[in-house]
Amino acid sequence: MADNSQTILHTESKGRFASSRLYAVFSRDKKAQFGILILTLFIISAILAPLIAPYDPNKMSLDMMLAPSSKHLLGTDDLGRDLFSRIIWGTQVSLFVGIVTVAISMLIGVLLGVLAGYYGGWIDMIIMRYIDLQWAFPNFIIAVYLVAVFGTGLLNIIVAISLAFLDDFARIARSMVLTLKEEQFIDAARVQGFSDLRIMLRHILPNSMAPIIVQATVSVSYAILGEASLSFLGLGVNVDTPTWGLILADGRSFISQAWWLGVFPGLAIMLIVLSITSIGDALRDAFDVRENTL
Amino acid sequence: MTGYIIRRILGAVLVMLAVSVLVFFMIRLVPGDPIGAMLADAGSEEAREALMRKFGFDQPLSVQFLKWFGNLLYGDLGASLYGSNQKVTTIILEALPRTMSLAALSFVIAIAIALPAGIISALKRNTSTDTAVSLFAFLGLSMPDFWLAILLIIVFAANLQWLPAIGYEPLSSGVWEWFSHLILPSIAIGTGFSAIIARMVRSSLLEVMQADYIRTAASKGLEQKKIIFWHALPNAMIPVITVLGIAFALLISGAVVVENVFSIKGLGRVLIQGIINRDYPVVQGAVLFVSAFFVFANLIVDLLYAVIDPRIRYD
Numbered sequence: 001m002a003d004n005s006q007t008i009l010h011t012e013s014k015g016r017f018a019s020s021r022l023y024a025v026f027s028r029d030k031k032a033q034f035g036i037l038i039l040t041l042f043i044i045s046a047i048l049a050p051l052i053a054p055y056d057p058n059k060m061s062l063d064m065m066l067a068p069s070s071k072h073l074l075g076t077d078d079l080g081r082d083l084f085s086r087i088i089w090g091t092q093v094s095l096f097v098g099i100v101t102v103a104i105s106m107l108i109g110v111l112l113g114v115l116a117g118y119y120g121g122w123i124d125m126i127i128m129r130y131i132d133l134q135w136a137f138p139n140f141i142i143a144v145y146l147v148a149v150f151g152t153g154l155l156n157i158i159v160a161i162s163l164a165f166l167d168d169f170a171r172i173a174r175s176m177v178l179t180l181k182e183e184q185f186i187d188a189a190r191v192q193g194f195s196d197l198r199i200m201l202r203h204i205l206p207n208s209m210a211p212i213i214v215q216a217t218v219s220v221s222y223a224i225l226g227e228a229s230l231s232f233l234g235l236g237v238n239v240d241t242p243t244w245g246l247i248l249a250d251g252r253s254f255i256s257q258a259w260w261l262g263v264f265p266g267l268a269i270m271l272i273v274l275s276i277t278s279i280g281d282a283l284r285d286a287f288d289v290r291e292n293t294l
Numbered sequence: 295m296t297g298y299i300i301r302r303i304l305g306a307v308l309v310m311l312a313v314s315v316l317v318f319f320m321i322r323l324v325p326g327d328p329i330g331a332m333l334a335d336a337g338s339e340e341a342r343e344a345l346m347r348k349f350g351f352d353q354p355l356s357v358q359f360l361k362w363f364g365n366l367l368y369g370d371l372g373a374s375l376y377g378s379n380q381k382v383t384t385i386i387l388e389a390l391p392r393t394m395s396l397a398a399l400s401f402v403i404a405i406a407i408a409l410p411a412g413i414i415s416a417l418k419r420n421t422s423t424d425t426a427v428s429l430f431a432f433l434g435l436s437m438p439d440f441w442l443a444i445l446l447i448i449v450f451a452a453n454l455q456w457l458p459a460i461g462y463e464p465l466s467s468g469v470w471e472w473f474s475h476l477i478l479p480s481i482a483i484g485t486g487f488s489a490i491i492a493r494m495v496r497s498s499l500l501e502v503m504q505a506d507y508i509r510t511a512a513s514k515g516l517e518q519k520k521i522i523f524w525h526a527l528p529n530a531m532i533p534v535i536t537v538l539g540i541a542f543a544l545l546i547s548g549a550v551v552v553e554n555v556f557s558i559k560g561l562g563r564v565l566i567q568g569i570i571n572r573d574y575p576v577v578q579g580a581v582l583f584v585s586a587f588f589v590f591a592n593l594i595v596d597l598l599y600a601v602i603d604p605r606i607r608y609d
Contacts, residue, residue, distance in 0.1 A: 031432075133312055137588050138543040144550065148569040148577050149320045225438055229551050232440050233566050248441065252555070255444060256452035256459075263448070266441030274436040 025286040032282035038275035046091040053085035057242045065258045075260040077251060083260060086242040087268050093243040094272065097158060098224040104162035106216050109169025114200050114208075116170070117177030127170070134167040143226050147235045154237045161226050165219050172215055176208035210287035217283055221276035228269050244269050299597060306593045313585045314366065317578055318359055362578075371582075372575035382579040385564055390583070392462050393560035396483065396549050399476050404484035404491060404541075411488070412495025417522070419500065427492060434489030439548045443482035443555040450478060460557040479556045483548035487541050494537050499530040532602055539595035546587050561587075 026032050045052050054073075061080035068075040074083040116127040134142060146160035180186060180203075189199050230236040231245030239246065244265045251261025283289075346352045350361065365372065371382035415427035451459035457478055463471040502508065503526055511521045550562030557563070561584055568576035 133309060136309055136592060137585065138547045140547045141543075141550070141584065141588070144565070144569070145317070145581055148565075148581070149323075221436075228438060229440060232438075233551065233554055234570055235566065248444065252444060255448050259448050259452075262441075262444040266438060266444060269441060270433075270437050273438075274432070277432075277436055 022283075022286045025282050029278075029282045029285070031278040035275035035278035035282075038271055039279065042091050042095065042272055042275070045088050046095050049088050049092055053082075053088040055082035055085040057081065057086040057089040058240060065254065065261075067258070068260055074264045075258065077247075077258070077261055078254050083247070083264060086247050087244065087265060089242045090244045090247060090265070090268070091272075093154075093237060093241060094224050094227060094269075097154075097161065097227040097237075098220045098276075101158050101161040101223045101227075102165065102216050102219045104158070105165040105219070106169050106212065108162070109166040110173040110205075110208075110212060112166070113170035113173025113175075114177050114204065117174040117181070118196065118200055118204070124174075128174070131167045131170045134164075135171070139164040139168075139222065140226055140229060143230065144233075144235065147230060152235050152238070154241070157227060157230060157236055160230075161223050164226070165223065168215055168219065169212065172211050173208060176211060177204055180204050180207055211289045214280060214284045214287060214289045217276060217280035221273045221280070224276070225269065225273055295600070298600065302593055302596055306589045309589050310582075310586060313589075314363070314578075314582055315359075317581050318362060319355070321574055321577065322355060322358075366582075371579040374576050375573050376571055382575050385576060386561065386579055386583055389560045389564045391464070392558050393546075393549050393553070393562065395462075395465075395472070395476055396479055396553065396558065396560060397545050399473075399480040400484040400487065400545055400548070401542075403480050404488035404545075407484070408488040408491035409495060412492040413499060413522070413527070415492070416496045416499040416503070427496070431489040431493050434485045437485065439482050439486060440551050440555050442485055443479060443552050446478045446482055447555075462556075462558045462560075475556075475558075479552045479558065482552045482555070483545060486548065487544050490537065490541050490544070491534065494534050495530065498533045499526060502526045502530040505529075532599075535595065535599055535602060539592050542591040542595075543588060546584065546591075550584070 064080045066076045116124040142164040150156040228245035231243045247265040255262035373379045415424040465472045553560040553562040565580035
């Protein structure tokens, strides 16, 4: 851990060094380049969905269960809806849920972790007792439990997944704070009479960012997978929003006649997860963060 | 050592206690009650109140909790709000063997793939075999289990018609009947799990192979095979076992999802159906059982680790 924080301090204190290192890692990591390419395509199709999608994703027609063709690139479903358009629109939901949930859980998780690590004592004890309890269960199961409590729907899904990922961020932030607290520059800041808030925000947080960024990147892919799984199980976003998990669930009854309904939505989920994970792996190399989750 | 074991068991009991309290209260603090869902807002006010009384929802929360908890200690989890109001314990005891069979078979399949794959890719480091294994692991980790399940159904059930697409048969209807219904779901669950284990075996074995005692063994003229299986592998398994706890978690979350694809009425399906119906007693019972699985698995892994690696201190 000590080596780790040294490297991070080093990286942060020389901004140019960090960016050149990022460049070095990404320029030789083929998997990461592939990831960036795929992710960019998904982001573009999410933003430009109304322009790219050839049909209204919810418009039913009599062209039911048509195989992929030039008219319907990925075929149509049992209600005659164009699968390609539905998947393009589904990108919006997936990326939105993935990014928003991770942003929320990072904000709250890091706050809890920093408070626990910085103040120690009973604050640490109360926060970490809860975090440890949650840590005993997989994130996805926590999300399912929370949906059981809050119910389904976009907002509830976002709340459930954000809370489910809290513990990862809290633990990382806390351990970073514990390491940094021993550093001389924190003592120096304290001696100068800076407030706790300032020390946490200006001195501790910036130096803890590397592992948090790596965790956030990887978490986005897990959150996307989580939303897809929940939607697939019927616990997700409501039925008239086309999301990948839901499209797959809708198509499930027809896969023996229409394989495309079972193949393409899942492929989209896998590609986005794959691309984000490979970017996360490259960031981990670049920032020299030790893999501590697995 | 005994002190350590007792402390860990007490810890596990505390976690389960916390879970049961949290589950009971959180589910009730949130608006939307099950009676409303049952009557679909169609019943009269009297019908509503009668139902509330029947299921005890008219009593104060603290009374409801004490009653529920007292019954829990006697192994009574209440009855489902739906259908023939089956006892929750009956529903869960029926579901349990299905989930256990599924988890056990997934575990076996995953290990059967992961061990050889990990060992081979470590021994043939940086060859095309190694690359193939790491690519498989990478894909296996990114593939949603429910999608893999659907792909398997498309290929093996819908097209080749080798295996049944849905359902479960108990062992008593024949080994093949049981096995043929479980093999596809088990592969769907086990693949992600095997990817993690294979990666772990590879990196752990590579690390151990650098150790001095391996070089000593080699310079004594010991056969390569003996070095690997007698000296390297047992030590390389230690970190793998710690990961088993996390991987087991994957196995159960996988079962929760995949049971729903194959319409296997295991714990996962009971849990999800309960949530969709807002059937409180069933959800509570299923959450408790699924949680117990994790707590128990973590406990076993911790204890196993202590037995295997004598360097761990128990204070």
